[in-house]
Each structure stands twice: as structure tokens, then as C-alpha cells.
Amino acid sequence: MIRAEGVEATEFPELANQFNVRGVPQTVINAGMGTVVGAVPEKNLLAEIKRAVN
Amino acid sequence: MEKLLNEQVVSQIRKTFEQMKEPVHLLFFGSQDNCEYCADTRQLLEEIAAVDEKVSLSIYNLQDNADMAARFNVDKTPAIVIAAKDGEQVIDFGIQYSGIPAGHEFGTLINDIILVSGRDSGLSEEVREFLKNLEKPLYLQVFVTPT
Structure with missing residues (x-):
């Protein structure tokens, strides 16, 4: 149900470009339905996930 | 073959792995097609798995083992799946890393291995509750760089 993948951005540049990865870490939710730039607190990530899945 | 991890690093890993609780199984997926970092990634995992008997490793190929790749949702190489092991059974937590x-x-x-070994995400009650009630799959991709 939940898949969490670390992606080495320099090895997969097309993917990083596709999702407009500007800095790291950057978390892309459900292939672009949401995105979080930087290492954010758990509740901020949860808020963005909620926004992306609804 | 020359080692990728020197003795000092190996002894640090050994010390860190003392925190491990349950066994962890690593799945490596390589590819026949141009995969610049596949050989090094595979060797790195072999050296990590040799440090502690709680860490095991199996080697797959995206083309020859398409069924395993599909089962573990692997679509690029090199890929590492950090799974739990219970007896002979491999349990997928959906945790993976693409790249070297x-x-x-x-x-x-190394931290992921410790985390999976503890069988506890460490997430807050609020997040656990939300995730438990998910109705659709959630796919998080965290883009990182080695530096």
C-alpha cells in the first residue's frame, strides 16, 4: 500500500527533471500529485500527503 | 577484487549493527543494459551483508527476474529493497533505494537496515492512524544526492 523510495537524483536525471527537483531532499508524492522541498517535520509531510491524495 | 569498504568502515558498521533486532533481507536488482553503478552497488551490498549474519542478500536482474521485480515494485537499476526476514519468509515493507x-x-x-530490523517506523500516532486508513496506494519518492 505504501512505497517509499530513495532516488539518487544524479543517476536518474530524467525523473528528477520530470518532477522539477530543484534541491535535495525533495519528496514527490504519487508521481507529482504533491511535493515537499527539504527535510520537513513529520506533520508538514503528513499535511502535504493529505492534500495530494484527496 | 579490491574492497569498497575499508576495515575502519567495516568495524563501524559492525558496531552499528549491534543495534539490530530482527533479520533484514536485502534484494539487489541489476540490469544487463547500461547500468553504470550496478557492479559497484552489488559489491557494496555483498560487503555489507558479510558484516553481520542478521543481514542477508539476494541478487536479481531486472530482465531475468521480472516476476521478482514486479513483486517488489522495482522499475529501475541499480535498486535495493530493504525487506524484513522472518524464517525463510521475506516481508516487503515497501522500502527501497534506487541508485548507488x-x-x-x-x-x-545503514540506518534503513537498523529501522527495518526494529520493525517499527517510529512514526507518530497521528500519522499511523492516517496511513492505516489509506484507501489508495501512496508512493513517496525522496530525491537525494550523495553529497
Whole structure:
């Protein structure tokens, strides 16, 4: 149900470009339905996930 | 073949792995097609798995083992799946890493192994509750760089 993948951005540049990865870490939710730039607190990530899945 | 991890690093990993609780199984997926970092990633995992008997490793190929790749949702190489092991059974937690875990990301891999070994996400009650009630799959991709 939940898949969490670390992606080495320099090895997969097309993917990083596709999702407009500007800095790291950057978390892309459900292939672009949401995105979080930087290492954010758990509740901020949860808020963005909620926004992306609804 | 020359080792990728020197003795000092191996002894640090051994010390870190003392925190491990349950066994962890690593799945490596390589590819026949141009995969610049596949050989190094595979060797790195072999050296990590040799440090502690709680860590086991199996080697797959995206083309020859398409069924395993599909089962573990692997679509690029090199890929590492950090799974739990219970007896002979491999349990997928959906935790994986695509690319070579070098630099900073080496530490991330070691921490992931410890985390999976503890069988506890460490997430807050609020997040657990939300995730438990998910109705659709959730796919998080965290883009990182080795530096």
C-alpha cells in the first residue's frame, strides 16, 4: 500500500527533471500529485500527503 | 577484487549493527543494459551483508527476474529493497533505494537496515492512524544526492 523510495537524483536525471527537483531532499508524492522541498517535520509531510491524495 | 569498504568502515558498521533486532533481507536488482553503478552497488551490498549474519542478500536482474521485480515494485537499476526476514519468509515493507548508496546515502542505507530490523517506523500516532486508513496506494519518492 505504501512505497517509499530513495532516488539518487544524479543517476536518474530524467525523473528528477520530470518532477522539477530543484534541491535535495525533495519528496514527490504519487508521481507529482504533491511535493515537499527539504527535510520537513513529520506533520508538514503528513499535511502535504493529505492534500495530494484527496 | 579490491574492497569498497575499508576495515575502519567495516568495524563501524559492525558496531552499528549491534543495534539490530530482527533479520533484514536485502534484494539487489541489476540490469544487463547500461547500468553504470550496478557492479559497484552489488559489491557494496555483498560487503555489507558479510558484516553481520542478521543481514542477508539476494541478487536479481531486472530482465531475468521480472516476476521478482514486479513483486517488489522495482522499475529501475541499480535498486535495493530493504525487506524484513522472518524464517525463510521475506516481508516487503515497501522500502527501497534506487541508485548507488554512496556518500551521505551510505549512512541512510545503514540506518534503513537498523529501522527495518526494529520493525517499527517510529512514526507518530497521528500519522499511523492516517496511513492505516489509506484507501489508495501512496508512493513517496525522496530525491537525494550523495553529497
